[in-house]
Amino acid sequence: MKLALPIFLLSLVFSSAIATIPPDNRVQKAQIKDFGDQVFEISSVMLHDVINPPAASRFYAYAMLAAYQVVVANNETMPELSTRFKEQPNFAAVTAPQSLDKVFAATYAMLELGKKILPSGYMLQQKQDAYIEAYQQQYRMKNQTSAENVSYAEVIAQQVLAYAKTDGYGKLSTYTRYVPTQQNGRWYPTPPAYIEAIEPNWQYIRPFFMDSASQFAPPPPAPFSLDSGSSFHTQTMEVYETVKQLSEEQEEIANFWDCNPFAVKFTGHMAIGLKKITPGGHWMGIAGIACEKADISFDKAVLAHTLLALSLHDAFISCWQEKYHSDRIRPETVINRNIDQRWKPILQTPPFPEYSSGHSVASSTAAVILTALLGDDFAFDDDSEVYFGLPVRSFTSFYQAAEEAAISRLYGGIHFRDAIENGVAEGKALGQYILTKLALSAETSGK
Template identity: 75%
Template sequence: MRFSLLSLLLCFLLSRAQAIPPSREIEKAQIKDFTDQLFEISSVMLHDVINPPAAARFYAYATLAAYQVVVNNSEHYPYLSEKFKEVPEFEMPQAPESLNIAFASTYAMLALGEKILPSGYMLQDKQNAYADSFQQNYVLSDLTLDENIQYARAVASEVLAYAGSDGYSRLSTYTRYIPTQKEGHWYPTPPAYIEAIEPSWMHVRPFFMDSANQFSPPPPAPFSLDTSSSFYQQTMEVYHTVKDVNDEQEEIANFWDCNPFAVKFTGHMAIGLKKITPGGHWMGIAGIACEKADISLKRAVFVHALLALSLHDAFISCWHEKYRSDRIRPETVINRYIDQKWKPILQTPPFPEYTSGHSVASASAAVILTQLLGENFAFDDDSEVYFGLPIRSFSSFTQAANEAAISRLYGGIHFRDAIEDGVAEGKAIGHYILNKLALNVNSYSGK
């Protein structure tokens, strides 16, 4: 009888040990928790139809809140905020002895999102569900959970206060942008003829750049209908590319569309097509890569935060140039002067053409992710499956960024110089940020 009880006890202990996943599996599960909750923030942005530069700002502050939990309670990680253009005077709370960094960092991100997004209240239920799930999966006491929640909210409050001084709240006070009828300048495009988005975005404070025009590209090709001019030749390239587009090019164009303002008309009814922004697409790629890579939850939070902060600066630089050059879109030129019935494959976004926002953002993102995760990091990008698009596979972040850039030509919404100069602009921003931080990534590669 004694032997039987001992055997049962050993079997019970063995089964319990097998039920507890190894630490690496726990790490992977917590990274997925983080990326899943970040997607909840993206879902609220979809609901609110957040524009690309604003989305980048919201991602930046949300992930910065998560990262502040990590950096305040870990070794080997750099204080990114010490390199900001305007260094914040954070008064971070004392972490509780019961601190669970995985939980508190993710919860801080959700708490920041709740306060900063127009419909952030939608994240309240997500916070509660995440807390209940984490407590159940990792057996936290009610007291421990409450202490971590209070700490995460306090950290988020400090970051939110810093966000309140970045100039975003004053954007509506600037002189309203009014399109000009002059040749070569931007004018609202069909089918919805939406007014220009965020014409004063250059007044939002960057994180790392000294100014919005620090990385201004060369001037775009001047408007000209002379058949020998660069502008006319680029116009005809867009025109013929769309007319002769093949299946692969059309799939690429749609995969990287990322236009939250797309509208479909059925009779007299306009239907908004929900799509993620370029920044949201790259945040999704970061999540895919971090779940695949052999890294810690802390490092995954770091990757997301630095990427989001860099995307924010990239959009400030790009938007400054868009409204400085105020360049006409291919659709407007072609319909006015070449072919009234021509339509691009993608709907033209509602802001000036030069430089290409996706080109700038993607190039800067690729520089950051390549430095942090590797030069030949292959991945399957399923971030658009949610929107009914197939998975695309890439051998590196650079390959993905280059495809995102050229997709704007295939889609008929950008001229070639806006794409190529946008890539150069984005790369310059990414390298500048890395150099400013002087990162030694090997020192905290897996900690």
């Protein structure tokens, strides 16, 4: 059985591909772009279903894993990630058809898994049909060939789906419900919709790489105190004053990284839901942009998407465990209660406890993974939010993008500084752990 490659070999996989694939390889780039487009089709269904950030990370992870299982089963040079999972899946070998088209089968498997796992996954059936028709026309694939590849992809997806069903997601509704209190320093629902806490039991979801949900728990947040000079009071005043004095650039940054899947705006007595992509969805979009620019092979693009998605999945488990452990109040609540009743954050406060910052954890984890695979100082133009009416932003590296995503939470008025800074450290530690775990796998692979 193949084991995962150490991260320096993962990097070589990518760097050698960049050196050998001609820049004008339009077919290769078109296949990677099309894969990214299909990932967005999954994101679109999540938008329709108003999937919350941790749940979205789970759906991306299993959908990408289905695609990667097609790739790794038919390319011996690709690392077998699943052998390093906390709980290894029992994926049986599936005989590929002689007519195998790996690009088609991997993409179809991803859509198939999304169709089976998402609440409104049935919406992807139309996308699958359209994909088959477009692929047949573009690559002159015969009906029999596409049917054989579809059957193969469905078997792969079914195996991944069976593994997904054992991760504890189906038991979440059986746990004791979270009940907020009015206790000083504790989280309480925020305006305008006062939505109940999202996924308070996410710590019970099985991680892919972590030993436990609390493995990368950050240090405790600053104790609640309204005493002048206390750390908490100083941070509270920083949020209060920062939002009041935002520059145009800072406001643009806050809105660009908002990634709130369902904000509520009231107009008179009418409530309007404003949907956006989740933090994980934003980084999946960045992965597509980067892979297309890098001129890597299709297989390696699927690897990048998959390792990113699996890592984001664990990042949200780590972060959500801490959120409901510390159960910390949001800036909006403490400021309205104690400083200024009329103060409002730029962004709508998300419906879950404050510490640590989810976007800080997830973005930092993503930056570690993508930097390891695609290199330092990888410049890119992020147009993943254009769909939502936001302008393109340019970055010189994944770390720069992650740092901006983190500080955006202060500009938006929804996080204290220690939740941001400790969240960044939490995400980086997790990302490095995942890379190390892959390397440790390879150290025993030659025995």
